[in-house]
Amino acid sequence: MSAVSSKTFKALRVHTVNGTPVVRFDCLSLSDLDEGEVVIRTAYSAVNYKDAMAAKGLGKNVRTERPCVTGVDLSGVVENSSDPRFKRGDSVIVTNYALGARHDGGYAEYARVPGDWIVPLPQGLTLKEAMILGSAGLTAALAFDRLEEGGLKPTQGAVVVTGSTGGVGSLAVDIFSSHGYRVAAVTGKSDAEPYLRAIGAAEIVSRKPMLESRKAINPPRWAGAVDNVGGDVLDMVASAMLPHGRVAVCGMAAGYKLSTSVLPFILRGVDFLGINVSRALAMPERLRIWQRLATDLKPPRLDSIIRRIPFDELPSTFDQLIGSAVMGRIVVEIGGERV
Numbered sequence: 323m324s325a326v327s328s329k330t331f332k333a334l335r336v337h338t339v340n341g342t343p344v345v346r347f348d349c350l351s352l353s354d355l356d357e358g359e360v361v362i363r364t365a366y367s368a369v370n371y372k373d374a375m376a377a378k379g380l381g382k383n384v385r386t387e388r389p390c391v392t393g394v395d396l397s398g399v400v401e402n403s404s405d406p407r408f409k410r411g412d413s414v415i416v417t418n419y420a421l422g423a424r425h426d427g428g429y430a431e432y433a434r435v436p437g438d439w440i441v442p443l444p445q446g447l448t449l450k451e452a453m454i455l456g457s458a459g460l461t462a463a464l465a466f467d468r469l470e471e472g473g474l475k476p477t478q479g480a481v482v483v484t485g486s487t488g489g490v491g492s493l494a495v496d497i498f499s500s501h502g503y504r505v506a507a508v509t510g511k512s513d514a515e516p517y518l519r520a521i522g523a524a525e526i527v528s529r530k531p532m533l534e535s536r537k538a539i540n541p542p543r544w545a546g547a548v549d550n551v552g553g554d555v556l557d558m559v560a561s562a563m564l565p566h567g568r569v570a571v572c573g574m575a576a577g578y579k580l581s582t583s584v585l586p587f588i589l590r591g592v593d594f595l596g597i598n599v600s601r602a603l604a605m606p607e608r609l610r611i612w613q614r615l616a617t618d619l620k621p622p623r624l625d626s627i628i629r630r631i632p633f634d635e636l637p638s639t640f641d642q643l644i645g646s647a648v649m650g651r652i653v654v655e656i657g658g659e660r661v
């Protein structure tokens with residue numbers, strides 16, 4: 323028996339008790355984790371909107387039939403592997419797939435995952451930077467990649483980012499502004515301007531007045547958009563796009579429903595591009611986007627975006643995220659640089 327199989331370690335799991343989610347730290351051993359060919363010592367994880375939803379029992383993304391280690395993102399170092407593509411000591415990233423929802427995830431000192439889910443840490447990123455990025459960075463970078471693939475250029479006009487103080491939003495503001503785009507940042511937070519300017523926003527748009535003034539079609543303002551919110555905000559964005567503007571539809575922080583009109587599509591030829599970094603993003607494409615995140619799309623202001631917390635403080639962050647009280651990306655130090 324190897325040393326790690328007999329070891330116990332700390333994990334944050336969601337239990338379902340009488341239909342209600344209960345989050346608590348448990349002491350586990352490797353055999354308690356779901357199967358996988360690769361055992362990883364977790365260095366860092368992060369807190370995504372999806373993690374907060376799992377902890378609070380919102381949505382139906384996390385399994386309820388037995389406890390699950392949550393955490394959809396992790397970075398760490400391979401402890402052992404029966405998959406020949408990985409060896410002890412390799413630095414790796416895992417995001418999405420079933421991690422932290424149907425398969426034990428990143429909020430534990432050890433993770434055990436299928437080799438097919440693993441991205442080798444690209445040169446140019448540290449394990450900590452990989453988690454400032456995580457699912458949120460992958461989403462923002464895929465949105466950038468798809469919008470530019472569709473022909474968007476800084477000379478065509480401004481890019482609007484909604485939910486701009488959130489994880490995906492902050493990283494999108496940083497990436498687009500550092501590539502020469504004028505970024506308009508939509509936020510519901512009245513005190514967010516200094517933060518948003520520090521990460522590259524040129525214009526701050528207050529969400530409430532923006533929604534109060536909206537009509538079926540509004541004066542054209544934006545050539546591109548990254549929407550993390552859905553609902554009325556996405557309707558407003560669509561209605562204020564320049565002719566042939568493109569909207570990367572990424573999130574649903576305000577809900578999954580969209581009530582809009584056909585006018586932006588028919589009168590202005592607006593396009594919606596669906597962004598999905600879950601299992602549906604094939605590994606070659608995933609590797610390509612991570613490679614871009616480590617090189618030309620590496621956001622330059624990660625130090626302003628990170629909110630680093632120790633593992634013990636993790637449970638207190640879920641309400642803050644659902645209550646929209648966080649700016650930037652919460653990175654959870656699990657083993658940290660010691661792994």
Ligand SMILES: NC(=O)c1ccc[n+]([C@@H]2O[C@H](COP(=O)([O-])OP(=O)(O)OC[C@H]3O[C@@H](n4cnc5c(N)ncnc54)[C@H](OP(=O)(O)O)[C@@H]3O)[C@@H](O)[C@H]2O)c1
Pocket residue numbers: 369370371372457458461484485486487488489490491508509510511514529550551555571572573574575576577597598599600643644646648650
């Ligand atoms: N497509 C994909 O593959 C993919 C991948 C990752 C995440 N996502 C989705 O993207 C969204 C953002 O994720 P995240 O991790 O960045 O979340 P987050 O850090 O919690 O950010 C969400 C932001 O949205 C805004 N917001 C929250 N509640 C709102 C409401 N009721 N109405 C309007 N705006 C609201 C807030 O920004 P302001 O206060 O600045 O307005 C908040 O900071 C989530 O829906 C998530 O599920 C999708």
